[in-house]
Amino acid sequence: MRIRRGRKRLTAAVAATLTLALGLTLNTQATAAPPSAPSVTRYEVTGVSTADERTVLARTGTAIDEVRADSVVITADQADARRLRAQGYDLTALSAPAERGGVGAMAPSDYHTYAQTLSAVSTARSQYPGLVTSQVIGRTYQGRDIVAVKISDNVTVDENEPEVLFTSNQHAREHLTVEMALYTLEELTTQYGVDPEVTSLVNAREIWIIPSVNPDGKVYDQESGAFRNWRKNRQPNTGSAYIGTDLNRNWAYRWGCCGGSSGSPSSDTYRGTAAESAPETRVVANFVRGRVIGGEQQITAHIDWHTYGELVLWPYGYTYADTATGLTADDASTFRTLGTAMANTNGYTPQQASDLYITDGSIGDWMWGSQKIFSYTFEMYPVSSSGGGFYPPGSVIDRETARNREAVLTLLAYADCVYRIIGKQSQYCA
Structure with a gap:
């Protein structure tokens, strides 16, 4: 069995230099601080188990992150969650997944x-x-x-x-x-x-x-x-x-x-x-x-x-x-x-x-x-x-x-x- 080589990493200094060099080639929109993203929560939406039911949910403008046997997982801000509940959907907030912190969580680096x-x-x-x-x-x-x-x-x-x-x-x-x-x-x-x-x-x-x-x-x-x-x-x-x-x-x-x-x-x-x-x-x-x-x-x-x-x-x-x-x-x-x-x-x-x-x-x-x-x-x-x-x-x-x-x-x-x-x-x- 071939042993996989370790993944090569750039040093922080090299990465920073590259980022600066690339940044100089971008227009001002690329380097300006973007506006803050709204706070979002992951929800399980129950009672959504068929392709037709998932399509109806998707037609509300909701992006479906995950399909489960009798439900789906979505990401929504508070306004979206209120809107979906008003339309009759049952949303249950999920605990923060690994990407939001904790042992084994992925870091941007x-x-x-x-x-x-x-x-x-x-x-x-x-x-x-x-x-x-x-x-x-x-x-x-x-x-x-x-x-x-x-x-x-x-x-x-x-x-x-x-x-x-x-x-x-x-x-x-x-x-x-x-x-x-x-x-x-x-x-x-x-x-x-x-x-x-x-x-x-x-x-x-x-x-x-x-x-x-x-x-x-x-x-x-x-x-x-x-x-x-x-x-x-x-x-x-x-x-x-x-x-x-x-x-x-x-x-x-x-x-x-x-x-x-x-x-x-x-x-x-x-x-x-x-x-x-x-x-x-x-x-x-x-x-x-x-x-x-x-x-x-x-x-x-x-x-x-x-x-x-x-x-x-x-x-x-x-x-x-x-x-x-x-x-x-x-x-x-x-x-x-x-x-x-x-x-x-x-x-x-x-x-x-x-x-x-x-x-x-x-x-x-x-x-x-x-x-x-x-x-x-x-x-x-x-x-x-x-x-x-x-x-x-x-x-x-x-x-x-x-x-x-x-x-x-x-x-x-x-x-x-x-x-x-x-x-x-x-x-x-x-």
Whole structure:
């Protein structure tokens, strides 16, 4: 058994220097002190046990953090809690989870900051110049770089090979997903030439990693000294004191169609004023559209990393139907079979996204509905708030990122023809 190397940490002095250097490149909005976030509490909402009932709750503008057998867990401020109780919901306040303090609690310093993430990318590029390049594909509302990392054997050449994309950190508070991105980068570089499977896949694929889709939100949630439980980006909303758009409700496929997002800026699932109204969504969408070459989308498969729940999800999220416009029975079978195969490697639960509740304007629906990319959403550790919710302790990072190694390799293996997993490669990939 290969012994995993210890995770590399930057010293506080280096991190501070990097943060200062990065700060000098940002506009004044990026460096100004943000307004205080409202005080929030986690609640269990009982009597919500079916997808329909969860969808009805979500349509109030409430973001559902966790799905239990006969209830859900949400995060709400006092005004939201009063509003939901007035609508007949039974809310029970939960004791503070690990992320709010206590033995084994995650501290903001446990996970890579935005500056440290960029430093890790720079280090990989320097150590493996034949395997790794990176590029700034656009900037956030506050002017921070959104970086895409490319891994391939002839990395400076745009080869005619299947491409796979991994995105992380659409939701600001989901810092474990950035660690997943950096783990994947490390695994595909340090094991190249060592592990035959990794070597073969890197030779035959072009792999893209976007470690943080939402840098502004990440910085706001992580770098004040205490977590803020922040989900959205940091874009102001005209005419409202409420900040931010939920990036994963802002994509331009069935945007706002089906009660799966909120039109209220105060909501954690606020979809924005229009599809791709958030600059971060638009940057990543433009990058993906830019991979259409000769009329053909080069990216064939995608994982969007989230926390938490230990789930493997696939489209569509906007409808309960297994098939719909642009999603045939063979497509659905392929999604289900590959999703189940990946879940078998990590112990997650595989299901269609709408089995949880209806969402619209999500990245997975857009990737498939607009670009015909086989797109999966992985909800990482933990399965419940008892493991730390959105803020699990740093001691689990190595274990929970490595837990997804085989799932990543499985996706890469089928990226040449995803329909091969249902035995229909001759029909679809000739």
